[in-house]
Each structure stands twice: as structure tokens, then as C-alpha cells.
Amino acid sequence: MTSASPAAARGVSGSRTARLSLRTFALGYLTLLLFVPVALVFFKAFEDGFANAWETVTSPQGMHAFWLTIVMVVVSVPITTVFGIACAIVLVRHRFRGKALLNSAIDLPFAISPVVVGLALFFVYSPRNGWVGPWFAEQGIRIIFTPVGMVIATMFVAMPFVVREVVPVLREIGDEQEQAARTLGAGTWQTFWRVTLPAIRWGVTYGVVLASARALGEFGAVAVVSGKISGVTETLPLLVHKQYETFNIAGAYAAALVLAILALAILLAMNRVKQREEIR
Secondary structure, X not given: OOOOOHHHHXXXXXXXXXXXXXXXXXXXXXXXXXXXXXXXXXXXXXXXOHHHHHHHHHOHHHHHHHHHHHHHXXXXXXXXXXXXXXXXXXXXXXXXXXXXHHHHHHOHHHHOOHHHHHHHHHHHHOOOOOOOHHHHHHOOOOOOOOHHHHHHHHHHHHHHHHHHHHHHHHHHHOOHHHHHHHHOOOOHHHHHHHHHHHHOXXXXXXXXXXXXXXXXXXXXXXXXXXXXXXXXXXXXXXXHHHHHHOOOHHHHHHHHHHXXXXXXXXXXXXXXXXXXXXXX
């Protein structure tokens, strides 16, 4: 039985050192950019005592901001999901002129600043000099400086996440099962509900999680179209900014902590659902 040569031993040792260095670099990177900032949020939220943080979160303005944030997610994400699935199917399953333009347009929220998005929506829906805002005003519908405009802004910035998660899944599964279902007499809706949707459910799930997280934390676009009216159009991210500007640092961190807990709850719920699905 021959022993390993010195060169081979040095190669194994060098490989282990490289792997250890890579892991150390990755963990260090995550620690500096993720773990430490999140830990500081927890620390700063209660730096001035629990009472101040609790008062900020449970005040009428804080509770309104909390529930309005939940409403933004509950209303905007399902609409975004439906639209995202439809866009993904159109991009993967259909051929038409302008397909490349549509594919690029979907990524606009990734490239454009949310503040610019908010300004664009303001110019479109402003009741005075907007593109379609005056018409809506004549019908008694106000969009700017109302939760309606905030939902539209949230939908815009969250739109690409579902599409970009579903498109690669649709391409991977192909359309053989869908064609077989149609051959057996299934209609378009039957094929979608019984074949397509079950096959892309995890892509949809991840897209919903990402869109929900984006909706929870959206600030720029919502700040422009909402007017940041306390107790009316102020979400948790806007409340964080307001508390920071008024030098209530602990209150700002307390509201940020609530946002972090909501995002963590969404991620944990998704992992729980995934574990149950894998058991089945």
C-alpha cells in the first residue's frame, strides 16, 4: 500500500485552505452587510428603553401605518401575481411582434429609481394636470395622495419579481404536458389549473415572497404618490423616515424592527410550506 506523495498532500491541503478561505470570506461578507446591521436594529430599538419603542409602535399613527402596510401587501401582491403569471406565459408560450420590448419593459422597475416611478405616476394620475387624473377626478375617483395610488405604485415596483421567477420554470417544464391535456379535450382554463399552475407553483411561491418583501419595504415611489400624510397615507417605511427626521431614533428603529419581523415571518412561512410539500 503506497502512501500519498508530498505533492498530492500539498494539493489536498491547499484545496482545504482555499475552501476555508472562501467560506470565511462569504461569512465575513454576510456578517458585515447583513447580520451586524440587523442586530444593531434590535439593539437600537430598545436603547432608550422598551417603553419608548412600544409607544411609537402602538401609537395611533404607528398602528395605522402597520395596518396600511399590511393592506398594501394584501391588495397589491395578489394582483401582481396574477399579472406576473400572465406575462410569464405570454413571454414563454407565445410569439408576437414586440415581445423583446415587453420583456425589457418588465425589468424597468429594476432599472428606474422608485422616486422616478412615483413622479411618473404623479404625472399620469394627478387630478389637476395629469394624463388621466382629471378624468378620474370627474368620476369622483382620487388616486394621488390616497391608498389607491400607493397600491398602484407598490404593484409597479413589485411586478418583475413574479415574472422573473416563473419564466425560467415555464421554460424548463416545456409545453408537452399542456399539449397532451389539450389533446385529451381539456380547455385553456382546465389546462392552466390542472397542469400549468401545479408545475410552476414553486416559482410562483418564490415570486410572491420576493414581491411581498418588496411591497413591505417600498419607500420612494410610495412617498411621492402618498404625500406622507400622518394617519392617512403613512406606511411603516414612511413612519421610520418620519421618526428619524424628528430625532426619535429609537422610535425609527422600533418601526424598522416591526418591518424586519414581518419580512422574517414571510420567509419562515414559505420555508414551512416548502418542508410540508417535500414531506408529501
